[in-house]
Amino acid sequence: MKKIYLLFVIMIITLSMIACSSNLDVNSYPKVDEGSYKSGSNDQNYIELSKVKDDIWVHTSYENYNGYRTPSNGMLVITAEGIVLIDTPWNNGQMKELLKLSKKIFNEEITTAIITHAHVDRIGGIDTLIDNGIDVLSTSQTAQDAEKNGFATPQPKLTSEQTILIGDKNFEIFYPGEGHAVDNITVWLSDDKVLFGGCLIKSMESQDLGSVTDANIEQWPLSVEMVLEKYSNAEVVIPGHGKWGDIKLVHHTLELFAN
């Protein structure tokens, strides 16, 4: 009888230890059940957050661009060492709102930012990042172009093909060649099979290539082919503008060149 009692006590202790450790995990890794958030009063500080996975979110902001209210996407990745931001919203008002919103929802700070090319829809909020002591990383090409385009300069620490580990997440940086811009890179989250295509990749609803001011139209499809070859197993593909989806977005982008 004593033996059975002892066994029972050991079982209870073990079970409560397991329960405690999983509680700890939940606390240090905030889980959000709601799928989307909105914040801000007008487009100057309005920001949307939508869940792709528990720890991967898309931020969307709007700007009157060439006469159209144009949405733009960036990404937030919640890691064990803070939040990684892929691209800023259009401006600093929106970036400030995004800092506040992400802190409120995830109870974590943005510690690192990656800029995928030096256009305003990717880097327009960089001053806010620098003011808040956030590491802003890019390739040296993007850093040079940022300066040329009148933006503060990111740290040119990224190479054209490189995987960086931040917290528990691998971020694979890939420069496939010129396309929408001279310097456009993609970011691949290998553990989640999520591809941030940025402006190199168009959304399914896109009927044309969008802004081609700095584009290399001959090279662009070849660069998209490179991305397709590398990440054909992508489960989620996030374009610079419009709705995200799956690998079909990459095929759709290629089809836009066939027209």
Ligand SMILES: [Zn+2]
């Ligand atoms: Zn661009």
